[in-house]
Amino acid sequence: MTELSSTSADETRLVRTQGVTAPAGFRAAGVAAGIKKSGALDLALVLNEGPDHVAAGVFTRNQVKAAPVLWSQQVLTTGRLRAVILNSGGANACTGPGGFQDTHATAEALAEALSHWGTETGAVEVAVCSTGLIGDRLPMDRLRAGVTEIVHEMAGGLSGGDEAARAIMTTDTTPKQTALHHRDKWTVGGMAKGAGMLAPSLATMLVVLTTDAVADAEALNLALRSAAAKTFDRLDIDGSCSTNDTVLLLSSGASGVRPSQDELDAAVRQVCDDLCAQMQADAEGVTKRVLITVAGAHSEDDAVTAARVIARDSLVKTALFGSDPNWGRVLAAVGMVPFPIEHNRITVSFNGSPVCIDGAGAPGARDVDLSGPDIAVEVDLGLGEASATIRTTDLSHAYVEENSAYSS
Amino acid sequence: MTELSSTSADETRLVRTQGVTAPAGFRAAGVAAGIKKSGALDLALVLNEGPDHVAAGVFTRNQVKAAPVLWSQQVLTTGRLRAVILNSGGANACTGPGGFQDTHATAEALAEALSHWGTETGAVEVAVCSTGLIGDRLPMDRLRAGVTEIVHEMAGGLSGGDEAARAIMTTDTTPKQTALHHRDKWTVGGMAKGAGMLAPSLATMLVVLTTDAVADAEALNLALRSAAAKTFDRLDIDGSCSTNDTVLLLSSGASGVRPSQDELDAAVRQVCDDLCAQMQADAEGVTKRVLITVAGAHSEDDAVTAARVIARDSLVKTALFGSDPNWGRVLAAVGMVPFPIEHNRITVSFNGSPVCIDGAGAPGARDVDLSGPDIAVEVDLGLGEASATIRTTDLSHAYVEENSAYSS
Numbered sequence: 001m002t003e004l005s006s007t008s009a010d011e012t013r014l015v016r017t018q019g020v021t022a023p024a025g026f027r028a029a030g031v032a033a034g035i036k037k038s039g040a041l042d043l044a045l046v047l048n049e050g051p052d053h054v055a056a057g058v059f060t061r062n063q064v065k066a067a068p069v070l071w072s073q074q075v076l077t078t079g080r081l082r083a084v085i086l087n088s089g090g091a092n093a094c095t096g097p098g099g100f101q102d103t104h105a106t107a108e109a110l111a112e113a114l115s116h117w118g119t120e121t122g123a124v125e126v127a128v129c130s131t132g133l134i135g136d137r138l139p140m141d142r143l144r145a146g147v148t149e150i151v152h153e154m155a156g157g158l159s160g161g162d163e164a165a166r167a168i169m170t171t172d173t174t175p176k177q178t179a180l181h182h183r184d185k186w187t188v189g190g191m192a193k194g195a196g197m198l199a200p201s202l203a204t205m206l207v208v209l210t211t212d213a214v215a216d217a218e219a220l221n222l223a224l225r226s227a228a229a230k231t232f233d234r235l236d237i238d239g240s241c242s243t244n245d246t247v248l249l250l251s252s253g254a255s256g257v258r259p260s261q262d263e264l265d266a267a268v269r270q271v272c273d274d275l276c277a278q279m280q281a282d283a284e285g286v287t288k289r290v291l292i293t294v295a296g297a298h299s300e301d302d303a304v305t306a307a308r309v310i311a312r313d314s315l316v317k318t319a320l321f322g323s324d325p326n327w328g329r330v331l332a333a334v335g336m337v338p339f340p341i342e343h344n345r346i347t348v349s350f351n352g353s354p355v356c357i358d359g360a361g362a363p364g365a366r367d368v369d370l371s372g373p374d375i376a377v378e379v380d381l382g383l384g385e386a387s388a389t390i391r392t393t394d395l396s397h398a399y400v401e402e403n404s405a406y407s408s
Numbered sequence: 409m410t411e412l413s414s415t416s417a418d419e420t421r422l423v424r425t426q427g428v429t430a431p432a433g434f435r436a437a438g439v440a441a442g443i444k445k446s447g448a449l450d451l452a453l454v455l456n457e458g459p460d461h462v463a464a465g466v467f468t469r470n471q472v473k474a475a476p477v478l479w480s481q482q483v484l485t486t487g488r489l490r491a492v493i494l495n496s497g498g499a500n501a502c503t504g505p506g507g508f509q510d511t512h513a514t515a516e517a518l519a520e521a522l523s524h525w526g527t528e529t530g531a532v533e534v535a536v537c538s539t540g541l542i543g544d545r546l547p548m549d550r551l552r553a554g555v556t557e558i559v560h561e562m563a564g565g566l567s568g569g570d571e572a573a574r575a576i577m578t579t580d581t582t583p584k585q586t587a588l589h590h591r592d593k594w595t596v597g598g599m600a601k602g603a604g605m606l607a608p609s610l611a612t613m614l615v616v617l618t619t620d621a622v623a624d625a626e627a628l629n630l631a632l633r634s635a636a637a638k639t640f641d642r643l644d645i646d647g648s649c650s651t652n653d654t655v656l657l658l659s660s661g662a663s664g665v666r667p668s669q670d671e672l673d674a675a676v677r678q679v680c681d682d683l684c685a686q687m688q689a690d691a692e693g694v695t696k697r698v699l700i701t702v703a704g705a706h707s708e709d710d711a712v713t714a715a716r717v718i719a720r721d722s723l724v725k726t727a728l729f730g731s732d733p734n735w736g737r738v739l740a741a742v743g744m745v746p747f748p749i750e751h752n753r754i755t756v757s758f759n760g761s762p763v764c765i766d767g768a769g770a771p772g773a774r775d776v777d778l779s780g781p782d783i784a785v786e787v788d789l790g791l792g793e794a795s796a797t798i799r800t801t802d803l804s805h806a807y808v809e810e811n812s813a814y815s816s
Contacts, residue, residue, distance in 0.1 A: 064743030064751040064767070094739050096752070096768035134736025135769040243740050314722070314803075315811055322812030328542025331502050332651050335472030343472040344504070359472070360504035361543040395722075395812075400805050403723055404730030 011183045012267065014274055019177025021161035022189035023212035025049045025252025029154040030163030033146025035089035035132075035139060041167035043146040044086040045154055046208050047114070052253030053125065055081035056220040058228045060245035066093030067103040068128040069244055075107075075124050079217030081250055082125035084208050085110045085150075086168050087143065088193070090132040091204060093243040102138050103128050109144050113151040129246045131170055131193065131204040165191040168206055171402060176278040180271050186213040186255040188267045192275040194242070204242040205232065205279065209271060211264075212255035219261055223268040224249045231272040234304065235391045236311045237283045247272075280391045285399025288320050289374050295387035296347075296380040298339075303388035306337045310377065310390075317395035320375055325368040327355040334379060345382030351375060419591045420675065422682055427585025429569035430597035431620035433457050433660025437562040438571030441554025443497035443540075443547060449575035451554040452494040453562055454616050455522070460661030461533065463489035464628040466636045468653035474501030475511040476536040477652055483515075483532050487625030489658055490533035492616050493518045493558075494576050495551065496601070498540040499612065501651040510546050511536045517552050521559040537654050539578055539601065539612040573599040576614055579810060584686040588679050594621040594663040596675045600683040602650070612650040613640065615683060617676065620663035627669055631676040632657045639680035642712065643799045644719045645691045655680075688799045693807025696728050697782050703795035704755075704788040706747075711796035714745045718785065718798075725803035728783055733776040735763040742787060753790030759783060 021028050026048055033043040048055075057076040059069050075081065085106060092099050107126040114121040130138070154160060165175035172193050179189040194205040209224070228247055249268065259267070280289055292311045297303035310316055313333040319326040327348050334346060348356035351372075355365035375394075393399075429436050434456055441451040456463075465484040467477050483489065493514060500507050515534040522529040538546070562568060573583035580601050587597040602613040617632070636655055657676065667675070688697055700719045705711035718724055721741035727734040735756050742754060756764040759780075763773035783802075801807075 062740060062743035063745070063749050064739050064754075091736070094736055094751070094764065094768055096766070099768075133734075134740060135764070135773070241740065241744050243736075243743060314807075318808050318811035321808065324812065326541075328499070328502055328651075331472050332470060332542060332649065335470035335651060336649050337471070341471050343502070346472075356502065356543070358504070360502055360507075365543070395808060397805050397808050399722075400726050400729065400803060400808055403726035404732065404804075 012270065013181045014270065015179045015181065016177065018179035018189060019161040019165050019191040020046050020189045020208055020210045022179030023187040023210045023252060023254070025212050025254030026210045027154050027160070028164040029150050029160035030167030031146055031150045031153055033149065034142040035087055041163060042087055042089045043150055044164035044167035045150045046084045046164060046210065047154060048082055048250045048252050050252055052214065052251055053080045053082050054215060054217050054220055054251040055079065055248060056217060056224045057127065057246065057248045058224055060242055062241045062243050064094065064243050066091050066130060066244040067095060067099040068092055068130045069246060070100060071103045071107065072127040072129065072246060075127055078124065080125065081127050081248070082121050083110060083114060084127045084129065084248055085147065086129040086206060087138070088131050088168050088170050090130060090136055090138045091134045091244050092130040092138050093134040095135065095137050099137060102140055105140065106143055106147065109147045113148050117151050117155055127248055129206045129244070131168065131206055131244055134243060161191065168193040170194065171284055173282055176275055176282065178271055178274040180267050182259070182267060184257055186257040186259060187211065188271045190271045190275055192279055194279060204244040207247040207275060209249040209268065211251050212253065213251060213264060214253040214256065214258040215251050215264055219264060220249050220251055222261060223264045226265055227269040227272040230269060231276045234389065235276045235280060236308055237393055276391060280393060283393045284402045285396045286393040287396045287398065288394040290320055290392045290394060291376045291389055292392060293376065293378045293387060293389040294381065295378065296382045296384060297386045298384035300386045300388050302339055303386050304390070306334060306379065306381065307388055307390040309333055309337050310379065311392035314395055320370065321394035321396045323370040325350050325355055325366060325370055327365055330377060330379065331356060341381055341383065347380040347382065349378045420678065421589045422678065423587045423589065424585065426587035426597060427569040427573050427599040428454050428597045428616055428618045430587030431595040431618045431660065431662070433620050433662030434618045435562050436572040437558050437568035438575030439554055439558045439561055441557065442550040443495055449571060450495055450497045451558055452572035452575035453558045454492045454572060454618065455562060456490055456658045456660050458660055460622065460659055461488045461490050462623060462625050462628055462659040463487065463656060464625060464632045465535070465654065465656045466632055468650055470649045470651050472502065472651050474499050474538060474652040475503060475507040476500055476538045477654060478508060479511045479515065480535040480537065480654060483535055486532065488533065489535050489656070490529050491518060491522060492535045492537065492656055493555065494537040494614060495546070496539050496576050496578050498538060498544055498546045499542045499652050500538040500546050501542040503543065503545050507545060510548055513548065514551055514555065517555045521556050525559050525563055535656055537614045539576065539614055539652055542651060569599065576601040578602065579692055581690055584683055584690070586679055586682040588675050590667070590675060592665055594665040594667060595619065596679045598679045598683055600687055602687060612652040613687065615655040617657040617679060619659050620661065621659060621672060622661040622664065622666035623659045623672055627672060628657050628659055630669060631672045634673055635677040635680040638677060639684045642797065643684045643688060644716055645801055684799060688801060691801045692810045693804045694801040695804045695806065696802040698728055698800045698802060699784045699797055700800060701784070701786045701795060701797040702789065703786065704790045704792060705794045706792035708794045708796050710747055711794050712798070714742060714787065714789065715796055715798040717741055717745050718787065719800035722803055728778065729802035729804045731778040733758050733763055733774060733778055735773055738785060738787065739764060749789055749791065755788040755790065757786045
């Protein structure tokens, strides 16, 4: 085992063609269990073959939590996981005590199938994630059969990371995965679906991160929480929050390398940030990728709050959809932050061009070109030194269409 | 003067064809001053001919306040007003010290024109309201000429309440006015533009209310604040809040009747409620009029908070646009309220049909018909006895179109 100094840029390499099976000690699979009516892949498995089985998780802050969230929160209290089973095609949220029994039964079925295959597993070592429509019970007969099938599939030996990433998609148009290879021969991989997390969420966000670094549960927990706070928690598509959001980090220790906490933090954060960028780019109805930065705040919390208020403002988001440099809407949004500001100190720029200086319009503000797919909104409150950035998108016809035309 | 008991339904009559000039002692006018490029009416005047000149106002809670809001808040500290001058075609917000000077100059110009016409007036007796695009200075040459013209127009003697109501329109498709006639021969009238107020706002909301009841400033203030809290403050179209929202109540005392505080409260609230209904029905892009009621809360504040969280949820609003009884999105929204709830006590109905009972789906929930233009969403938290209702609308293609296709 090696204790290393903190990472610098050239110590790591990100590869988007790999995912949860990039680190040593992990297998994955994805199958079509018939939960989705379309016949698409809808059941995913990630198995940690060890030698370690350390794990940490963060979950939705929504008070209405889906059965799989309640289950997975409970099993995570042990700080260890052997496997994660994930389904799309149904959220198993607001399904009453029966729904919780279904989640429990799914974990039991997987533990049994894995044990039968030779990996002695208890249900308490299995996290469950679900995504899809809220309110309907899952088709348990199909799910049980799917669990048996997916363990067989995985036993086939092929790396099924791609299939797993596909099987958790709902309104996603592309699978999302990435892997970070550290120069010192340890790796962090991840797959994600949806966009939004914790406070915000467009659809459910499910993320499974894997690493072959050696780390105890506390180290994983610290790395995951600090990464989530700076990445998933700052991705705010529509301010809605899912009942099912779950991010899990599993460590196999198979590399034999124990990175420093700083290195682990940095690597996990980089993987999370890349998955965030992929989720933002594929958010429902997105036509613009928008970065809202608030600087000059008294604290980072204030900066996050202000950036989030702007990111959630429908009038700002529709203006950006229209490529309209309507900075007045940004000012009006900022004016609603829950801490005192001074409107005549506020400066705003769009894509680097100043549009508002000291609370009033800058020359040429109405002519700034926002026609490209990326828009940077920078607001300086002129009060302090802290800053923060929120990733969001515009509010488009496609967003309305996608969210009104059918139940999701 | 008469002190009366509290009103009952048949003591009052609402007439939507009348507005601010329905009460005795008021004149109004509307002209096209050339502030709007379209040549439409864009300048309105409401004059209180007395004998009293009592007034009260409530204003936007946005910290970024337009110049006319800062001015009108200041003059209202005297508790008296002789006139209100209102323009559309420009918000005069985020326009720096020059913008404030423009507002002051507008009040001065009106005071001068009225004095010249024989009504001795000081600028401090003139409230100013503006609405339109944020960030541009007003064309003061046209505005000054318009002020002279509108005083002449009013001097012509015709009741210009209709023109005044039209002159304050921006994206409104119809003028909004109403008058309540009390059996005891006093009247409250009002005109409004926009939708949303105080916390929420779609476009700027401007409202001028008039009454010939005899009332002191404190009585007007009480009536206006309690009415606004229950009406305008519970109209939430898109959660955005304007820099210019203003509601003014002027009393001429010309009826000679002094109603009880309860009667005045009830009458002002009824007029405000009717104006709210008109604003909701004409909100930008509305295809559904939605009433969100939260019952079973520990306090009315909690109920308002919960109803507002639901009313602002983009996923709920797009589902309603699609006539989709997707109650899971309502549960997910409720789960984000900032006070503790118990998800397995929550009951939801759409248009009176139960769709969720004790946190789980009700039989037939997916088949409830929401195809009509009115949707009632009722949520019972099962925690206490308090309830509250928020008026909102769906989130439609037309909303996106209207707010993206041009600066407003």
